[in-house]
Structure formats: structure tokens, C-alpha cells
Amino acid sequence: ANDTEYGLASGVFTKDISKALYVSETTECGHCFVNTYNKTDVAAPFGGFKQSGFGKDIGKEALNEYLKTKAVTIGY
Numbered sequence: 001a002n003d004t005e006y007g008l009a010s011g012v013f014t015k016d017i018s019k020a021l022y023v024s025e026t027t028e029c030g031h032c033f034v035n036t037y038n039k040t041d042v043a044a045p046f047g048g049f050k051q052s053g054f055g056k057d058i059g060k061e062a063l064n065e066y067l068k069t070k071a072v073t074i075g076y
Helices: 017-026
Strands: 007-013 032-033 071-074
Touching: 007 017, 017 032, 017 071
Parallel strands: 007 032, 032 071
Antiparallel strands: none
16 A cells, blocks of 8 residues: 555544554554544544655644644544
């Protein structure tokens, strides 16, 4: 998944939380969904990595462009 030049979002469906956390930590994307997809909070930072964005919109994260911020959403 990290071989692509884009990195807006990723998703994984699993019953194993340790695998879900591993995928969310290692994928190069701006938002990782676990056991759900495209369900987010309006206050969550939005933006991608690589060719999918140049920083984050919304809130404090918009000021921290030098960081690689990732949002993780877990459905349970």
C-alpha cells in the first residue's frame, strides 16, 4: 500500500486490534479507517501524505505542517 505515490486514506477490516493498530501506524496516509470507511468527525484533521496533500485543514493541525499527523477511526 505504501508503494503508491498517493496517501489520502486507507482502511482495514479485522478482528485483531493489534493488527489494526500496526496497519494504522505503518501506512503512509492522512487518515486510516479501522472496521469502517469514510466515517469521520468534522473536527478530525483532514489531509493526505505524499501527492495527496500539502498539510492539514481544520484546527491546530493546520499550523503543524511539518508533522505527519494521522487520524485513526475504529468502528466497534
